[in-house]
Amino acid sequence: MSHASTTLASPAVTQQPGPRERVGPRLSLAAASGVAVGLFAVARISGAAVLAVAAWATGRQPLALLGRSWDSVWYLGIAAHGYGRTLYFHPTVIHSDLAFFPLYPALVRIVTALTPLGGGAAGLIVSWTAAGVAACGIYAIGARLHGRAVGTALVLLWGLLPHSVVLSMAYTEPVLTAFAAWSLYAVLSGNWLRAGSLAALAGLSRPNGFAVAAAVIAAAACEAYRVRRRGGRVSHRLWTGAALAPLGWTAYVLWVGRRKGNLLGGYFEVQRLWGSRFDFGRGSLHFVRQLLLHGNRFVFPMTMVIVAAGVLMYVLLVVDRAPLPLLVHSGVLLLIALGGSGFFESKPRFLLPAFPLLLPLARALVRTARARPWHATVVVCALAGLSFVYGAYLVVFAHTPL
Template sequence: MGAGRVKRKFAATLELVQVVWPIFVVHLLFVLTAGVLWQHYFGTLSHTVTPKRYGTFIAGLSHWDAAWFLHIAKHGYVRSNPDAAAFFPLFPITMNMVGHLFSWFAHLGTPLPHRQPGDRAYLLGGIVVSNVSFFLALAGLYIVSRRTRTPRQAVRGLWLMALFPSSYYFSAAYSESLFLMLIVFSFVFAYQRKWIWAAILMGLASLTWDLGVFGIPSLLWLVWRDFRIHQRLTKSLAHALEVSVIPVLFFSVYPAWLEHIFGNPLMFVWAEDHHWHRHFTWIWTSLHEDYLRDPLGFLASVLFLIILLAAIRRMPFEQWLFSAFALLIPLFSSAGTYPMSMVRFVLMAFPLYLFVGGAIRKMETYFAVIAACSVFMAWLTGLFASGHWIA
């Protein structure tokens, strides 16, 4: 690589960091401040994840599903806790690795058997993984958005995602950020025609959340579009095979492991039904149930379905297709008496945030949307940090 090319790459990376860094910092400060203030003034409902035990910052970002990830990071998948199979393995694996790293540095000079991380180290590891992943995801989102939008429109889309009311999940010990980062960079590599890397990242995403396998049709569409441009049948067939098979191979590792542990490769499906009562249902039934049990999730579902319909033919088809899967897959599965968690699931429809960022014309409208999002984000972040169930 020539010196000129290195300089250009360095300059492009520096520009990207300068764009993304302020958005990430504002998001993180917003989450931490809201969480600390809410815990200070209103306390916490949790009797296990408390500021006294873990510290205010860690406790505020480690409720609900974080406890499942903590259990898996510490013990793996064990027969005594089959419901944990609903949570895919890549995030707790990274949580375990970073937790061990923190513990190792914290106990330098002590014998190796005494360097095992405690719960605090694991949870901090998960929070660090999430925040690093979210920073990288924002960078990837900017790259994706700049393909079809101006810098101003791209930045607006990033702000909308970073300050969306439920975006605090991106900073918590949850798998959302890691999944988003892997999916976004799978698209980035596909746009660069680096098909194997795109397939590998999509495969890793499918080990983070089963929604990852539904990114395969978008990659196949991009391969088809590439074939129409270059008319190279043999290469295009090879690329189609790569983006189809590699993610499925990655995904199949998890069912194979579940077969080894539980004797059931579909244990994650069983756990979803057994513990969370998720099962197939028609979308209108899901929306009706969410309207009755989780009005906030219902509003999020309706809003994003409207945006999805408005975006037809107004955004790249591969992005629209993934957004449709991200919204419709959870909407076709009812959670019984539980909320459907749609305020979380809509976070994965990342192209729709980029679309709205580019579609808003008036500065006044944009600032009004950002202000409203910020108010609701402060409210939901505070509730989550104090142990309330949101999604």
């Protein structure tokens, strides 16, 4: 049985190492994690530098583009003034800030209250810090499952995705990914209370943050079944963690529903008026058909390629026998991206928290680096070039919602 398939099993009873015996491995793990986060930081700083050159060439300010673009403006408005902004374009097109979950603007508000920074700068600080925390969690999962080299490769690949420029912007994906990564790591470690608490915070970050709760609940149900089948008693910590996991997402959806006078459907009505709804992929298929028949801007074909690659990577993740929580988390995010209509160009961003999809590629990159280091270097450089150039294009030139 592979190591990945046993991550939810109860550990064997062994003699616990003493404090001195634990210090060495912990320091080594921290150093290895530091290398991974350092590579991630270099990747994102390099991408930001390319973006800055492109912005200055067009007479624009890079920090303004990173801190106040598209959805960032909505989040910063909530942070400064609370909820209540609504734009009326058409009876069937009404954009309300209730579509945006509250955790990120709350963090931005805290930073602006404690520092002299303005909203845009505070938003970037929150996002950059969360991206670093997320990178640590992603490394921890990769290292736990397949070793430190794979953990490092996993972080690097995540930082070099074509649309990873979002990780440098005042957006919510870094915050969601940070809570998701550490919640999933807690599940793999058997710490159910921590997993559930972090999943609840992930649910307060974004609409698709429910994917983390789904992963925790599925893993808890599987573990409870395994324990009961063996005649054991399920720990109250497991049940409590599973119960905590969906609370953040559910609380906000119900709060919006109560505010709109429709407890269960109010939030989904807000999303529908934005043009976002789950229609099992009909809207996406129609958009792809129009794209193939009539063509369109470069962003849309690139989006189609990225989403198709996500589907392929999920198949590889299943074949690789990844742990159940990683499969559920990535699968739910992929399902939401495929099945949701509206804002087709934003689908790659919705998949940024689905970092487990990169695990098979990270393992392949490590094998290539050991056998043919030059080949691995060429691959990484090619990915970096694509990520930096495409990221600058998205933010500076595309004029397309991210």
